[in-house]
Amino acid sequence: MDLMPRDLHVLHVEDDQADALALLARILESSAAVFTVRFTLVGDLEEALSALRAESFDLILLDLSLPESVGLDLVSRVRNVTQCPMIVLLGDSQEDLAQRSLETGAQDYLMKGRIDSDRVLQSLRHVVEKSQLRSEFEEVLRKEMQVKDHFLSHLSHELRTPLAVVNQFLSLLLDGLGGDLTPKQVEFLQIALRNTDQLQGMISDLLEVTRADAGKLPVRVRAISVSTLIRETVQDLRARADGRGLTLEAKLSSGLPKILADPSRVLQILVNLIDNAIKFTPAPGEIVVSAGCEDDDFVQINVEDTGSGISSEGTRRIFDRLYQEDPSLDEGRKGLGLGLHICKELVTCQGGKIWVHSTEGVGSQFSFTLPLATTQGSSSTPKTSSSQLHGAAREMGSRIQGLISESGPGASSPDQEQQSLNEKSS
Amino acid sequence: MNRGKILIVDDDPDMRYGVNVRLRASDFETAYAADGISVISEALKQEPDLILLDLGLPAGDGFVVLDWLQNHAQLSSVPVVVVTAREAESFKELALAAGARDFLQKPVNNEELLDTIEKHIPQLS
Numbered sequence: 085m086d087l088m089p090r091d092l093h094v095l096h097v098e099d100d101q102a103d104a105l106a107l108l109a110r111i112l113e114s115s116a117a118v119f120t121v122r123f124t125l126v127g128d129l130e131e132a133l134s135a136l137r138a139e140s141f142d143l144i145l146l147d148l149s150l151p152e153s154v155g156l157d158l159v160s161r162v163r164n165v166t167q168c169p170m171i172v173l174l175g176d177s178q179e180d181l182a183q184r185s186l187e188t189g190a191q192d193y194l195m196k197g198r199i200d201s202d203r204v205l206q207s208l209r210h211v212v213e214k215s216q217l218r219s220e221f222e223e224v225l226r227k228e229m230q231v232k233d234h235f236l237s238h239l240s241h242e243l244r245t246p247l248a249v250v251n252q253f254l255s256l257l258l259d260g261l262g263g264d265l266t267p268k269q270v271e272f273l274q275i276a277l278r279n280t281d282q283l284q285g286m287i288s289d290l291l292e293v294t295r296a297d298a299g300k301l302p303v304r305v306r307a308i309s310v311s312t313l314i315r316e317t318v319q320d321l322r323a324r325a326d327g328r329g330l331t332l333e334a335k336l337s338s339g340l341p342k343i344l345a346d347p348s349r350v351l352q353i354l355v356n357l358i359d360n361a362i363k364f365t366p367a368p369g370e371i372v373v374s375a376g377c378e379d380d381d382f383v384q385i386n387v388e389d390t391g392s393g394i395s396s397e398g399t400r401r402i403f404d405r406l407y408q409e410d411p412s413l414d415e416g417r418k419g420l421g422l423g424l425h426i427c428k429e430l431v432t433c434q435g436g437k438i439w440v441h442s443t444e445g446v447g448s449q450f451s452f453t454l455p456l457a458t459t460q461g462s463s464s465t466p467k468t469s470s471s472q473l474h475g476a477a478r479e480m481g482s483r484i485q486g487l488i489s490e491s492g493p494g495a496s497s498p499d500q501e502q503q504s505l506n507e508k509s510s
Numbered sequence: 511m512n513r514g515k516i517l518i519v520d521d522d523p524d525m526r527y528g529v530n531v532r533l534r535a536s537d538f539e540t541a542y543a544a545d546g547i548s549v550i551s552e553a554l555k556q557e558p559d560l561i562l563l564d565l566g567l568p569a570g571d572g573f574v575v576l577d578w579l580q581n582h583a584q585l586s587s588v589p590v591v592v593v594t595a596r597e598a599e600s601f602k603e604l605a606l607a608a609g610a611r612d613f614l615q616k617p618v619n620n621e622e623l624l625d626t627i628e629k630h631i632p633q634l635s
Contacts, residue, residue, distance in 0.1 A: 237597070240595075240597075241566070241595045241596060244595040244616055244617065245522055245525070245595050245616065246524075247617060248525065248595065248616035248617035248618070249522065249524045249525050249528060251617040252525070252528035252529070252532070252617065252620075253524075253528055255619075255620055256528060256531055256532060259535075259620070261531055261532070261535050280617075284617060291597075302599040302600070
């Protein structure tokens with residue numbers, strides 16, 4: 085491994101007492117056989133910060149022969165803006181500062197009074213090597229994330245295909261296309277179909293949560309009417325609530341301004357919250373979805389039920405991934421424990437907040453906010469998150485890859501197909 | 511009554527069979543292709559009124575097929591509906607931009623499938 089970059093770009097932060105640093109510079113310059121050094125000299129923190137914004141450096145040399153508190157503060161302020169390796173230079177009376185500089189974020193220190201070329205070279209070598217190892221490690225992590233991402237998208241595709249087939253044939257049977265059915269057969273098929281739907285939802289949730297963890301939830305915000313969205317959702321879910329002996333209604337303030345959000349994502353949040361309310365409210369009960377202007381910047385949407393309520397520990401942890409309020413619930417009502425976690429991620433990435441108030445035995449109210457569409461945001465151009473563009477570009481790449489690797493002949497010719505289909509239908 | 515001919519393109523034989531039964535029950539004529547190359551030969555031979563196209567196909571990815579169909583003198587007018595297990599978030603726009611009329615994500619509910627076909631298939635005179 086080539087431990088030294090051929091051209092080492094050093095940001096040299098020094099105050100007036102430049103003697104020691106000048107000496108150091110000479111040592112570095114004279115070691116041209118090992119590496120070439122390019123210096124950028126700055127006099128104070130402000131200049132250092134603007135140099136760090138403008139250029140990239142391989143190393144920072146930071147003179148700390150200043151009052152102690154200022155010195156350590158300098159180390160942490162530089163560390164806040166860059167991960168670049170840093171060596172601090174200490175005055176002869178500052179040896180006690182050495183350990184604390186290392187803890188604050190410096191990689192090494194040199195005592196100004198004892199600078200010799202061997203020590204400087206050793207320190208440089210050590211610091212640069214460490215930083216190279218770190219960037220290699222980060223590269224490995226990044227690649228691993230990519231593999232994981234690819235694997236999950238492949239997995240969900242592979243799981244969905246057979247599930248789609250099961251779904252198709254169950255509904256063919258239910259629609260009488262396989263012959264007449266007894267009421268018992270219809271009931272059994274309906275149970276099977278309901279469970280494949282549930283499985284489908286879990287696969288989607290799993291994919292969604294992986295994306296959220298990778299910061300890659302695709303969200304496209306535009307100006308939308310939250311009242312219309314709520315009314316339509318409530319209408320769609322009313323039958324499900326009725327079926328469980330619950331009333332479901334929308335109570336909306338009139339003239340709600342438009343919000344800046346992704347309609348399919350808001351729908352997803354609403355369906356999730358209302359579905360939960362339906363699941364956890366015993367009949368007879370009621371669920372009310374309301375919305376109003378919280379302040380000048382946000383609309384607040386509430387889903388309130390007269391259900392069993394949530395324990396106080398539950399209200400703190402309910403948006404955590406995999407949290408289940410009542411692990412003794414029967415299997416049918418248990419999900420993966422991802423729904424509310426995904427809701428939280430979705431609300432957060434659209435700039436809002438989500439929380440819950442609950443009293444055990446009385447009911448729960450889930451609330452979330454979404455930003456109002458400002459003049460800037462209400463333009464008709466949808467905003468596309470960069471991660472989404474990135475995703476599309478990546479998929480393009482894998483498509484091309486797929487083309488290259490899958491250029492063999494197809495699985496069966498159309499004629500064989502026709503034959504096998506005829507056999508199956510006879 | 512014949513409501514038109516649909517070319518079902520999917521590399522999964524069970525999936526093709528299921529869609530086939532469903533469409534025939536709804537009085538459509540059907541034809542099949544299992545890979546990119548046979549879509550092209552079948553489309554020329556069968557002259558379908560609509561194509562249901564899966565994206566992940568051997569021997570010619572769905573996007574290549576779309577591109578080929580778009581550039582063909584007779585076939586460019588045949589409506590293509592993409593039916594895929596791939597994510598709508600990533601692929602819907604790409605598919606529409608490549609010339610598909612519509613995008614359905616598997617598992618497709620039958621009502622949705624028939625409505626979409628109804629919407630795009632040219633009405634037989």
